[in-house]
Amino acid sequence: xxxxxxxxxxxxxxxxxxxxxxxxxxxxxxxxxxxxxxxxxxxxxxxxxxxxxxxxxxxxxxxxxxxxxxxxxxxxxxxxxxxxxxxxxxxxxxxxxxxxxxxxxxxxxxxxxxxxxxxxxxxxxxxxxxxxxxxxxxxxxxxxxxxx
Ligand SMILES: [Cu+2]
Numbered sequence: 001x002x003x004x005x006x007x008x009x010x011x012x013x014x015x016x017x018x019x020x021x022x023x024x025x026x027x028x029x030x031x032x033x034x035x036x037x038x039x040x041x042x043x044x045x046x047x048x049x050x051x052x053x054x055x056x057x058x059x060x061x062x063x064x065x066x067x068x069x070x071x072x073x074x075x076x077x078x079x080x081x082x083x084x085x086x087x088x089x090x091x092x093x094x095x096x097x098x099x100x101x102x103x104x105x106x107x108x109x110x111x112x113x114x115x116x117x118x119x120x121x122x123x124x125x126x127x128x129x130x131x132x133x134x135x136x137x138x139x140x141x142x143x144x145x146x147x148x
Contacts, residue, residue: 041118048092
């Protein structure tokens with residue numbers, strides 16, 4: 001390949017990478033070192049336009065307490081976006097929608113629902129809800145996902 005063409009290709013590549021980076025939305029994910037489903041959920045976020053800052057934690061209980069996750073809403077990993085928590089295997093579309101919800105402290109998919117993002121098991125799924133925690137400390141249903 002002649003040099004000018006190679007340079008042109010490189011600059012196209014570079015420009016594209018910059019444009020993509022500008023669109024990515026940052027999110028912090030806190031997880032236990034040995035959590036496999038947490039890594040699967042991180043992949044789900046990454047393929048939906050989120051830029052994950054991955055934090056491996058020694059004490060997830062302490063992290064959840066610090067971030068204001070009510071114990072009844074608990075799951076495995078805990079993420080933070082725009083100062084709000086995202087607990088468990090919440091679908092990326094709900095994570096993105098949370099950015100517009102000033103009334104909520106965070107959202108959660110309590111437990112480890114089969115069939116939720118990162119919890120895919122061949123041929124098995126269960127219905128689950130995404131629950132929002134209001135600034136007043138109440139639970140509200142944000143979304144219903146049926147078994148599929
Ligand atoms: Cu999990």
